[in-house]
Amino acid sequence: MNQPRRVFVTGATGTIGRATVRALVQRGHAVTCFVRPQAGVRGTLGREASTQLLAGAQVRFGDVRDAGSLARDGIRGERFDALVSCLASRTGAPRDAWAIEHRAQLNAIEAARAAGATQAVLLSAICVQKPLLAFQHAKLAAERALVESGLAWSIVRPTAFFKSLSGQVERVRRGKPFLVFGDGRLTACKPISDRDLADYLADCLDNDERRNRILPIGGPGEAITPRQQGERLFELLGRAPRFREVSPRLLDGIISVLSALGRVVPTLADKAELARIGRYYATESMLVLDPHTGRYDAAGTPSTGSDTLFDYYARLVSGEESAERGDHAVF
Ligand SMILES: NC(=O)c1ccc[n+]([C@@H]2O[C@H](COP(=O)([O-])OP(=O)(O)OC[C@H]3O[C@@H](n4cnc5c(N)ncnc54)[C@H](OP(=O)(O)O)[C@@H]3O)[C@@H](O)[C@H]2O)c1
Numbered sequence: 001m002n003q004p005r006r007v008f009v010t011g012a013t014g015t016i017g018r019a020t021v022r023a024l025v026q027r028g029h030a031v032t033c034f035v036r037p038q039a040g041v042r043g044t045l046g047r048e049a050s051t052q053l054l055a056g057a058q059v060r061f062g063d064v065r066d067a068g069s070l071a072r073d074g075i076r077g078e079r080f081d082a083l084v085s086c087l088a089s090r091t092g093a094p095r096d097a098w099a100i101e102h103r104a105q106l107n108a109i110e111a112a113r114a115a116g117a118t119q120a121v122l123l124s125a126i127c128v129q130k131p132l133l134a135f136q137h138a139k140l141a142a143e144r145a146l147v148e149s150g151l152a153w154s155i156v157r158p159t160a161f162f163k164s165l166s167g168q169v170e171r172v173r174r175g176k177p178f179l180v181f182g183d184g185r186l187t188a189c190k191p192i193s194d195r196d197l198a199d200y201l202a203d204c205l206d207n208d209e210r211r212n213r214i215l216p217i218g219g220p221g222e223a224i225t226p227r228q229q230g231e232r233l234f235e236l237l238g239r240a241p242r243f244r245e246v247s248p249r250l251l252d253g254i255i256s257v258l259s260a261l262g263r264v265v266p267t268l269a270d271k272a273e274l275a276r277i278g279r280y281y282a283t284e285s286m287l288v289l290d291p292h293t294g295r296y297d298a299a300g301t302p303s304t305g306s307d308t309l310f311d312y313y314a315r316l317v318s319g320e321e322s323a324e325r326g327d328h329a330v331f
Contacts, residue, residue: 011086019198083112094134184227190218196305
């Protein structure tokens with residue numbers, strides 16, 4: 001049994017945050033979550049719903065963007081041993097990304113440090129190794145701030161989540177083709193389940209080998225391309241595979257138009273960034289990038305856990321489970 005700690009959690013109502021709170025509670029830690037009063041996708045979780053969702057943890061409400069609220073409503077003058085942050089911008093729009101992925105992360109790190117914490121676990125993303133998007137630069141700035149904070153740190157950079165690879169299950173079930181960029185083999189990833197990632201994050205608190213390290217991490221098994229995802233989906237549905245191939249250049253056109261219009265209409269600038277995010281994932285693999293060759297390296301991408309994307313697809317197809325979608329979905 002690992003040593004129980006007092007753990008302060010931010011981003012607890014997100015996909016990985018919820019699973020991580022469960023993993024921390026299971027390990028016997030005393031968990032305090034700091035969440036906003038209207039949380040969840042499109043703010044659908046009120047205080048009571050968040051408290052139920054995060055059963056076993058103490059739930060406190062306030063504004064993580066405000067250092068005063070963090071101290072007053074979150075920390076409340078108590079001592080904590082560690083911070084676990086699963087905070088992330090829900091929109092990916094540049095202003096929100098910098099406000100949450102950077103500024104709010106820094107607030108949380110500082111509040112935890114002032115409360116006596118000696119350790120922090122930060123959920124980041126593998127894509128920051130090739131930063132082209134606003135949210136990736138914001139994440140990297142937060143990573144740097146944590147490294148310089150004086151706390152012992154673990155920066156976890158996972159590959160793709162199941163929810164991000166399940167957006168087409170419904171449309172394919174309804175008889176539509178599976179959309180792929182190029183021939184569907186431009187990219188690959190090693191999908192990781194919420195539970196496996198949560199276990200990995202929670203175990204960072206007690207695993208010395210994960211201390212003061214940047215930790216890229218994927219799920220079990222071989223890397224999978226979008227084409228393989230589609231093929232398995234059709235197999236599970238007992239249908240012949242049907243793909244629609246889309247050129248990533250289509251997104252270039254959309255990005256140019258939205259960027260130009262975005263100079264006049266700010267909401268369209270945010271949509272342009274969303275299209276840039278879509279283009280990034282259409283063309284970049286979620287695997288470790290070899291700095292010497294500039295190529296993605298499936299074998300060099302560490303694995304953890306036992307849940308597979310294809311078992312998850314089987315549960316979605318049988319109706320045993322339903323997919324959680326984010327505020328924005330590419331398909
Ligand atoms: N999707 C993927 O495949 C993938 C792959 C690798 C890494 N990642 C990274 O993993 C991280 C977590 O992903 P996720 O899917 O768990 O994220 P998520 O479900 O969108 O959760 C985001 C969390 O941050 C909180 N948050 C956002 N804006 C906030 C605000 N203004 N004030 C207070 N809290 C705020 C949310 O709270 P509310 O509930 O109140 O909104 C929620 O708890 C992200 O950094 C993402 O980049 C994702």
